[in-house]
Amino acid sequence: MWSEQQEGAGFVTSGNPNFNNSSAAALLSYDVAHSIPWDWRVSLYTWTKGVATGVYLVACLLVLLGVVDVTNSIWLWATPIISGGFLAITGGLLVWDLEHPERFHLIFTRPQWRSWLVKGAFIIAGYTLVLALHFIASWAGSISFQRWLMIPGIPLAILTAIYTAYLFAQAKARDMWQNPLLPPHLFFQSALLGSAVLLPVLIISENTSAVERFLGFARPEINLLLWILAITSAIHLLMIGGEVSLTHPTAHARLAIWEMVSGRYKNDFWFGILLSLFGGALPLLAVLNLISIPLGVAGAPLALIGLMLFENAYVQAGQSVPLA
Amino acid sequence: MMEQSDPIQWAKVIDHTRCIGCHACTTACKSENLVPLSVTRTYVKHVDIGVFPQARRAHQVTRCNQCVHAPCVTACPTAAMFKRADGIVDFDKSICIGCKACMAACPYDAIFINPEDHSAEKCNFCAHRIDMNLEPACVVVCPTQAILVGDMNDQDSYVAQIINRDTVAVRRPE
Numbered sequence: 001m002w003s004e005q006q007e008g009a010g011f012v013t014s015g016n017p018n019f020n021n022s023s024a025a026a027l028l029s030y031d032v033a034h035s036i037p038w039d040w041r042v043s044l045y046t047w048t049k050g051v052a053t054g055v056y057l058v059a060c061l062l063v064l065l066g067v068v069d070v071t072n073s074i075w076l077w078a079t080p081i082i083s084g085g086f087l088a089i090t091g092g093l094l095v096w097d098l099e100h101p102e103r104f105h106l107i108f109t110r111p112q113w114r115s116w117l118v119k120g121a122f123i124i125a126g127y128t129l130v131l132a133l134h135f136i137a138s139w140a141g142s143i144s145f146q147r148w149l150m151i152p153g154i155p156l157a158i159l160t161a162i163y164t165a166y167l168f169a170q171a172k173a174r175d176m177w178q179n180p181l182l183p184p185h186l187f188f189q190s191a192l193l194g195s196a197v198l199l200p201v202l203i204i205s206e207n208t209s210a211v212e213r214f215l216g217f218a219r220p221e222i223n224l225l226l227w228i229l230a231i232t233s234a235i236h237l238l239m240i241g242g243e244v245s246l247t248h249p250t251a252h253a254r255l256a257i258w259e260m261v262s263g264r265y266k267n268d269f270w271f272g273i274l275l276s277l278f279g280g281a282l283p284l285l286a287v288l289n290l291i292s293i294p295l296g297v298a299g300a301p302l303a304l305i306g307l308m309l310f311e312n313a314y315v316q317a318g319q320s321v322p323l324a
Numbered sequence: 325m326m327e328q329s330d331p332i333q334w335a336k337v338i339d340h341t342r343c344i345g346c347h348a349c350t351t352a353c354k355s356e357n358l359v360p361l362s363v364t365r366t367y368v369k370h371v372d373i374g375v376f377p378q379a380r381r382a383h384q385v386t387r388c389n390q391c392v393h394a395p396c397v398t399a400c401p402t403a404a405m406f407k408r409a410d411g412i413v414d415f416d417k418s419i420c421i422g423c424k425a426c427m428a429a430c431p432y433d434a435i436f437i438n439p440e441d442h443s444a445e446k447c448n449f450c451a452h453r454i455d456m457n458l459e460p461a462c463v464v465v466c467p468t469q470a471i472l473v474g475d476m477n478d479q480d481s482y483v484a485q486i487i488n489r490d491t492v493a494v495r496r497p498e
Binding site: 012030103104106112172323324 | 364367368369370371372373381382386395398399400401402403419420421422423424425427428429430431432433434436437442443444496
């Protein structure tokens with residue numbers, strides 16, 4: 001019955017989510033609510049994937065700039081273990097989200113190559129191989145092979161970070177996801193997450209005295225990570241600002257943005273923005289010597305949580321406008 | 325010399341001005357395809373327009389539109405959603421992994437996960453009936469002939485005549 005139709009977070013409710021905004025608007029008398037295809041697991045997967053790729057990409061940058069030595073345990077061990085771990089969680093979330101997880105292998109055994117889900121699965125598999133070889137090389141005592149692995153590793157990590165934009169764009173009627181700037185946005189989100197994770201890891205893992213940590217002795221690698229976190233947070237916020245302030249060409253995109261900013265996902269969105277703001281501002285103030293380094297590093301968890309909340313708002317809002 | 329006929333291209337024309345909102349198509353589809361409760365392959369949406377006494381109710385028969393360039397087919401990672409040579413967008417439940425990419429890609433919210441077998445499904449034109457030269461269940465049961473099925477390449481078919489003669493529209497051309 002109409003009075004018994006499904007409601008709640010998992011459903012796209014009927015009609016215009018912005019309610020009737022015209023006296024000439026038709027009144028919906030009967031409709032059927034639809035399940036939102038991708039729930040929180042897909043939102044979280046974009047975040048875990050960002051960590052998995054960002055840690056590797058930022059670590060590569062530190063090594064290529066000579067800020068971190070190739071013998072550093074961050075590069076040898078922390079990078080493949082953290083990236084690999086988060087990539088495993090990413091895969092676990094993807095399989096968990098399937099209605100037939102036992103058929104997961106069909107993606108590899110009978111791929112339909114136009115699907116970005118297939119392309120993404122093979123890209124992730126390739127990136128997993130790079131991380132596994134990186135770990136094995138470290139275990140075998142090599143310090144040079146990991147540098148060579150960067151040649152396939154960096155492009156594979158970037159592709160892993162951004163392919164989701166193409167996956168979302170295949171949902172052609174979800175207008176908010178047809179954003180040509182989503183691939184670079186995902187790339188910067190990945191760098192943001194990578195620097196935010198590596199900051200505390202670098203401080204904890206290195207043989208630094210507690211006093212040095214407390215006083216915030218600014219080592220170059222810490223400074224660089226703080227800069228990356230501050231800059232990527234600023235880019236992230238600017239791109240969101242452009243997304244929500246520019247008038248979108250279709251009613252569907254406008255409604256999806258409304259759902260994200262003012263509708264059912266507004267709490268995640270605004271808390272996410274607020275935390276990202278602090279997550280970027282604290283590192284910036286620290287590198288400008290306006291606050292202590294430990295306080296700047298405290299921005300890292302805020303940035304991580306902020307992006308997680310924003311991802312949920314963005315992924316869910318894209319599916320929140322009824323199409324039927 | 326015999327003229328080679330064009331291949332069959334099935335099309336469905338829905339005349340919403342004829343629809344009376346009886347939901348016979350909804351129930352016939354559920355019965356024919358054993359569609360469980362809580363999900364539908366087709367249903368009728370109602371909207372009220374105007375203010376009494378100048379009010380009327382409009383109906384929309386809502387279902388898969390068998391897109392020519394179906395986004396669900398492109399998005400499906402295992403080709404469980406596929407397009408037949410005769411234009412029907414069909415599905416193979418035995419290879420559906422339940423990733424819901426087709427649901428996200430559908431421009432009509434017309435695909436759902438069957439809560440009993442956990443695979444994606446939608447209106448497939450009653451392909452099993454079409455293949456036996458039977459009309460889809462919704463077409464048979466519609467009391468006002470608001471739902472019509474025919475071969476677009478057969479100029480004698482009623483559907484082809486409507487498409488070529490009257491004003492018709494695709495709701496969301498891909």
